[in-house]
Amino acid sequence: METPLFTYTLRLADNALILGHRLSEWVGHAPVPEEDLALANMGLDLIGQARALYTYAGEVEGRGRDEDALAYLREVGGYRNVLLVEQPNGDFAHTIVRQLLFAAFAHPFFEALARAQDATLAAVAAKAVKELAYHLRHSAEWTIRLGDGTPESHRRTQTALDDLWAFTGELFETDQVERALIDRGIAVDPAALRTRFERRLDEVLAEATLARPAGGFTQSGGRAGRHSEHLGYILSELQYLQRAYPGAKW
Amino acid sequence: MYTQALNVKDTALPAADPQREARFQARIDAEEKIEPNDWMPDGYRQTLVRQIAQHAHSEIVGMHPEGNWITRAPSLKRKVALLAKVQDEGGHGLYLYSAAETLGVSREELVEQLLDGRQKYSSIFNYPTMTWADVGVIGWLVDGAAIMNQIPLCRCSFGPYARAMIRICKEESFHQRQGYEIMVALCRDGTPAQKAMAQDALNRWWWPVLMMFGPSDQDSQHTDKSMRWKIKRFTNDELRRKFVDATVPQGRYLGLTFPDPDLKFDETTGHWAFGAIDWSEFRRVVSGDGPCNRQRLRQRKRAHERGAWVRAAVLAHAAKRRAREQAAAGVAAE
Ligand SMILES: [Fe+2]
Ligand SMILES: [Fe+2]
Numbered sequence: 001m002e003t004p005l006f007t008y009t010l011r012l013a014d015n016a017l018i019l020g021h022r023l024s025e026w027v028g029h030a031p032v033p034e035e036d037l038a039l040a041n042m043g044l045d046l047i048g049q050a051r052a053l054y055t056y057a058g059e060v061e062g063r064g065r066d067e068d069a070l071a072y073l074r075e076v077g078g079y080r081n082v083l084l085v086e087q088p089n090g091d092f093a094h095t096i097v098r099q100l101l102f103a104a105f106a107h108p109f110f111e112a113l114a115r116a117q118d119a120t121l122a123a124v125a126a127k128a129v130k131e132l133a134y135h136l137r138h139s140a141e142w143t144i145r146l147g148d149g150t151p152e153s154h155r156r157t158q159t160a161l162d163d164l165w166a167f168t169g170e171l172f173e174t175d176q177v178e179r180a181l182i183d184r185g186i187a188v189d190p191a192a193l194r195t196r197f198e199r200r201l202d203e204v205l206a207e208a209t210l211a212r213p214a215g216g217f218t219q220s221g222g223r224a225g226r227h228s229e230h231l232g233y234i235l236s237e238l239q240y241l242q243r244a245y246p247g248a249k250w
Numbered sequence: 251m252y253t254q255a256l257n258v259k260d261t262a263l264p265a266a267d268p269q270r271e272a273r274f275q276a277r278i279d280a281e282e283k284i285e286p287n288d289w290m291p292d293g294y295r296q297t298l299v300r301q302i303a304q305h306a307h308s309e310i311v312g313m314h315p316e317g318n319w320i321t322r323a324p325s326l327k328r329k330v331a332l333l334a335k336v337q338d339e340g341g342h343g344l345y346l347y348s349a350a351e352t353l354g355v356s357r358e359e360l361v362e363q364l365l366d367g368r369q370k371y372s373s374i375f376n377y378p379t380m381t382w383a384d385v386g387v388i389g390w391l392v393d394g395a396a397i398m399n400q401i402p403l404c405r406c407s408f409g410p411y412a413r414a415m416i417r418i419c420k421e422e423s424f425h426q427r428q429g430y431e432i433m434v435a436l437c438r439d440g441t442p443a444q445k446a447m448a449q450d451a452l453n454r455w456w457w458p459v460l461m462m463f464g465p466s467d468q469d470s471q472h473t474d475k476s477m478r479w480k481i482k483r484f485t486n487d488e489l490r491r492k493f494v495d496a497t498v499p500q501g502r503y504l505g506l507t508f509p510d511p512d513l514k515f516d517e518t519t520g521h522w523a524f525g526a527i528d529w530s531e532f533r534r535v536v537s538g539d540g541p542c543n544r545q546r547l548r549q550r551k552r553a554h555e556r557g558a559w560v561r562a563a564v565l566a567h568a569a570k571r572r573a574r575e576q577a578a579a580g581v582a583a584e
Contacts (some may be wrong), residue, residue, distance in 0.1 A: 024333050028553070031553070037337055067323045131464075145563055249440070250444075
């Protein structure tokens with residue numbers, strides 16, 4: 001039986017790993033070499049967060065699973081990340097908008113988590129908040145450049161926003177697992193962050209001359225293990241060597 | 251090597267200026283650093299542009315073979331290390347393009363010359379990374395060979411290149427240790443299957459790595475002049491021999507066999523003697539028919555072409571910004 005703290009930590013770790021993995025797919029293929037470096041940087045931040053969180057999740061669980069057991073030996077249904085982070089890189093505009101949406105949520109989220117009751121999560125969050133501040137700044141600057149650039153870059157960026165918008169609702173959902181932890185001051189209530197998220201986003205979109213999509217249906221389920229088709233492909237690459245050589249150390 | 255450009259013939263040079271050249275040579279002989287604004291012979295400038303550009307291109311193209319394993323790295327620790335390593339190589343590329351720009355060429359021109367095939371990158375990156383062990387072997391041997399070549403370049407007569415090399419060499423030696431550590435995990439602490447993977451990688455990479463140092467001295471066209479200008483301090487064969495001497499004991503510690511039946515320690519010279527290099531393979535790969543030449547160039551071209559709309563957006567946005575600032579300044583002035 002999973003404890004709420006284990007599940008909560010795993011969700012945060014999975015978000016970080018899967019988004020970090022996605023960003024790492026860009027390296028060598030970015031539109032300018034400076035972006036190879038920047039995307040790698042953000043990927044490194046996120047995978048670093050994932051490692052700390054997996055290690056903690058393993059301790060909380062107490063069954064001897066380390067970061068690699070959790071990252072490499074769970075099936076698709078065992079992964080608890082939000083659907084947003086597993087969405088394909090698409091063109092550069094999709095990657096930048098995905099990063100903007102995630103960071104505009106995660107930055108205030110980690111700020112709040114850094115003040116929460118669990119010392120380990122708070123310590124991870126205190127480091128992550130600085131990293132996410134950079135992710136937010138970087139993706140906001142690019143969104144503005146692309147949105148207010150050429151007609152083509154504007155169209156691509158608006159399309160990315162329209163495509164990805166449906167995945168933002170899941171960021172603010174809570175379930176029973178989280179409710180118990182929120183009541184004890186361990187978890188952050190994401191609903192309380194929504195105004196800040198929207199305000200920050202609206203500032204960026206206004207400068208980028210982009211339109212925030214109207215409401216619409218929210219795609220969710222990732223946090224409960226119901227994923228898109230994309231995650232299976234991510235995991236089959238990510239986990240390939242651990243699956244092909246069971247028990248080997250690398 | 252990353253600097254195999256040194257082995258290509260110069261194009262015609264303008265008339266010489268013997269007095270200035272003598273003064274220039276005297277400065278070099280006195281181990282003074284030449285800086286971008288100093289007078290220099292055209293041949294010196296050409297050689298450096300070609301060498302630094304090729305070095306930069308090698309760093310950038312070199313992201314591909316190892317980048318190929320980032321998403322499949324076998325542990326989170328290895329994934330982070332590899333991602334950071336490939337990122338370092340990209341950083342080296344940018345840093346070297348800046349060093350080349352001090353000689354009056356733009357990065358855009360150089361990239362164009364890479365993409366249309368006028369400039370080369372190190373041929374070692376035209377070999378495929380088939381298994382995870384290739385990542386270990388590249389760090390151990392390819393970064394190892396690069397260091398062997400680049401340590402002397404830290405004393406290169408051209409200041410910006412020498413300074414770039416000092417910084418880059420520190421990171422390359424970190425990469426080399428990291429690669430060797432992957433090999434130790436596979437060979438000394440690994441399963442028989444992992445060790446076999448490592449042996450197979452060494453078998454495929456050993457000879458191409460030896461070729462990285464370039465043609466043997468009697469066939470190298472540029473060594474004399476580059477040595478006189480102190481761009482190059484050791485000949486290809488000297489560097490190759492140093493590399494073999496340093497590497498063979500490391501391979502033996504791993505319990506690996508080098509794919510060279512003639513490799514043996516020569517008591518009289520104190521060096522490892524090795525078999526004949528197949529220079530026809532080297533020439534074939536340099537001239538475009540290696541296993542991945544077309545693939546690597548296509549990867550670079552595709553990234554460049556797919557980035558075109560992004561670069562256009564950056565320019566358009568900057569122009570809009572400037573126009574708005576000027577309009578605002580105009581209003582303020584009235
Ligand atoms: Fe490098
Ligand atoms: Fe390197």
